[in-house]
Amino acid sequence: xxxxxxxxxxxxxxxxxxxxxxxxxxxxxxxxxxxxxxxxxxxxxxxxxxxxxxxxxxxxxxxxxxxxxxxxxxxxxxxxxxxxxxxxxxxxxxxxxxxxxxxxxxxxxxxxxxxxxxxxxxxxxxxxxxxxxxxxxxxxxxxxxxxxxxxxxxxxxxxxxxxxxxxxxxxxxxxxxxxxxxxxxxxxxxxxxxxxxxxxxxxxxxxxxxxxxxxxxxxxxxxxxxxxxxxxxxxxxxxxxxxxxxxxxxxxxxxxxxxxxxxxxxxxxxxxxxxxxxxxxxxxxxxxxxxxxxxxxxxxxxxxxxxxxxxxxxxxxxxxxxxxxxxxxxxxxxxxxxxxxxxxxxxxxxxxxxxxxxxxxxxxxxxxxxxxxxxxxxxxxxxxxxxxxxxxxxxxxxxxxxxxxxxxxxxxxxxxxxxxxxxxxxxxxxxxxxxxxxxxxxxxxxxxxxxxxxxxxxxxxxxxxxx
Amino acid sequence: xxxxxxxxxxxxxxxxxxxxxxxxxxxxxxxxxxxxxxxxxxxxxxxxxxxxxxxxxxxx
Numbered sequence: 001x002x003x004x005x006x007x008x009x010x011x012x013x014x015x016x017x018x019x020x021x022x023x024x025x026x027x028x029x030x031x032x033x034x035x036x037x038x039x040x041x042x043x044x045x046x047x048x049x050x051x052x053x054x055x056x057x058x059x060x061x062x063x064x065x066x067x068x069x070x071x072x073x074x075x076x077x078x079x080x081x082x083x084x085x086x087x088x089x090x091x092x093x094x095x096x097x098x099x100x101x102x103x104x105x106x107x108x109x110x111x112x113x114x115x116x117x118x119x120x121x122x123x124x125x126x127x128x129x130x131x132x133x134x135x136x137x138x139x140x141x142x143x144x145x146x147x148x149x150x151x152x153x154x155x156x157x158x159x160x161x162x163x164x165x166x167x168x169x170x171x172x173x174x175x176x177x178x179x180x181x182x183x184x185x186x187x188x189x190x191x192x193x194x195x196x197x198x199x200x201x202x203x204x205x206x207x208x209x210x211x212x213x214x215x216x217x218x219x220x221x222x223x224x225x226x227x228x229x230x231x232x233x234x235x236x237x238x239x240x241x242x243x244x245x246x247x248x249x250x251x252x253x254x255x256x257x258x259x260x261x262x263x264x265x266x267x268x269x270x271x272x273x274x275x276x277x278x279x280x281x282x283x284x285x286x287x288x289x290x291x292x293x294x295x296x297x298x299x300x301x302x303x304x305x306x307x308x309x310x311x312x313x314x315x316x317x318x319x320x321x322x323x324x325x326x327x328x329x330x331x332x333x334x335x336x337x338x339x340x341x342x343x344x345x346x347x348x349x350x351x352x353x354x355x356x357x358x359x360x361x362x363x364x365x366x367x368x369x370x371x372x373x374x375x376x377x378x379x380x381x382x383x384x385x386x387x388x389x390x391x392x393x394x395x396x397x398x399x400x401x402x403x404x405x406x407x408x409x410x411x412x413x414x415x416x417x418x419x420x421x422x423x424x425x426x427x428x429x430x431x432x433x434x435x436x437x438x439x440x441x442x443x444x445x446x447x448x449x450x451x452x453x454x455x456x457x458x459x460x461x462x463x464x465x466x467x
Numbered sequence: 468x469x470x471x472x473x474x475x476x477x478x479x480x481x482x483x484x485x486x487x488x489x490x491x492x493x494x495x496x497x498x499x500x501x502x503x504x505x506x507x508x509x510x511x512x513x514x515x516x517x518x519x520x521x522x523x524x525x526x527x
Contacts, residue, residue: 303510306506307506309503310503310506310510311507311510314500314503328483329481329482332483332485340485340489341489341493341496344483344489344493345493345496345500347481347483348474348493348497348500349500350504353500353503353504353507356504356507357503359516360507360510360511363510364510366515400496401496401499
């Protein structure tokens with residue numbers, strides 16, 4: 001079954017949308033094919049917590065009727081999508097025993113918007129517990145597996161979103177990103193992920209991790225698909241206090257334009273001390289490719305990796321502990337060991353320590369805004385380490401304090417700048433490698449332009465895992 | 468007080484108790500938190516903040 005529908009499953013969202021619009025294929029056919037593929041592959045991938053097949057087929061039939069009547073809504077109409085299981089919509093567990101029976105009374109804003117755009121919601125996707133705590137084979141919910149190698153972690157916390165999209169079990173998925181949780185699984189699974197500008201996509205009805213740093217956004221297999229999906233979920237929402245009342249431009253407007261003369265800054269000081277050689281080699285090759293495409297690449301100053309970690313983790317841990325404090329007092333044993341530890345760390349962050357981190361964070365953000373007067377984009381590796389095996393035991397202490405967790409995504413959570421993660425190669429072991437592009441607030445279109453130019457000049461987006 | 472005693476007391480103050488093994492891990496993590504606070508303190512550049520830039524602008 002998996003082989004028979006792989007060709008359709010791995011088509012870009014944009015291509016399926018064209019066929020749906022031309023009525024060459026119906027939403028019901030695409031949805032049924034995707035459900036068949038999920039049924040065949042999911043037992044070994046564990047990317048979905050809930051498959052909402054009946055609701056999806058009803059929605060697909062309705063989409064088909066509307067399109068037949070001439071009421072085509074746009075590129076998401078009739079397209080099977082899925083959402084991380086911290087988005088309120090039907091059964092919503094947060095990947096935690098604490099919410100295992102929770103059923104949302106209504107859809108969160110992002111799901112409402114995707115449905116209004118005609119998207120078909122196939123189901124709810126695996127997540128690290130409450131978008132923070134590493135799952136293990138002993139956890140209440142099975143950890144998702146990496147479709148490129150089923151023993152390997154797909155990254156997180158949007159682990160199911162990364163795995164399902166890479167495996168062709170959805171044409172796009174929503175993830176969330178507080179310190180890198182869209183971009184890290186995008187790296188590990190060889191797909192594209194957009195952490196849009198802070199406030200660009202509503203978080204109303206999404207379980208919070210850190211009110212200060214939480215971003216939501218799409219994960220897809222191509223840059224164009226990512227722009228189309230962001231179009232469907234972006235926009236002001238009065239239900240989210242951090243939502244930005246900014247105009248929503250056409251995110252695809254600059255796709256296909258060249259990047260001659262575009263100025264790209266490399267904040268090398270951030271990642272030089274601890275980036276894996278294989279990742280660094282792929283990244284340097286990507287820089288060369290950008291130069292070949294006409295970009296002007298320069299080095300820019302940056303905070304160090306150590307400084308970035310010192311800024312972000314106390315904020316995330318303290319915010320998370322504040323949100324979970326009541327459950328921690330009464331149901332601490334129901335959290336996975338890793339999250340239990342990290343929440344406990346959060347209670348130990350001092351008030352002055354927290355505020356000094358926010359103070360320094362603001363200085364870093366203002367410094368980088370000034371840098372964006374001399375460069376158009378920042379470019380850096382997504383992480384400095386390759387993912388390990390799915391864990392059977394919880395880490396000793398917490399992954400936040402482990403020296404090996406060299407992830408470079410948190411910098412753009414601190415700044416709130418729009419950041420795109422995309423593939424730039426494969427390791428000798430056959431696992432994907434990727435990098436990030438970031439630009440000034442609310443300029444997602446330029447990030448997509450540069451990412452698309454790179455993607456279309458390289459073969460990485462054409463490779464898919466053999467399942 | 469050593470880190471373990473501090474951690475135990477702070478958790479008790481918010482109504483949380485952990486196992487001995489978890490407290491050992493947390494004591495080490497608390498040391499890391501203190502290192503981070505020290506790093507952040509060195510990052511602060513008061514000369515870039517409004518109270519100082521105001522004076523620089525007004526007084527020249």
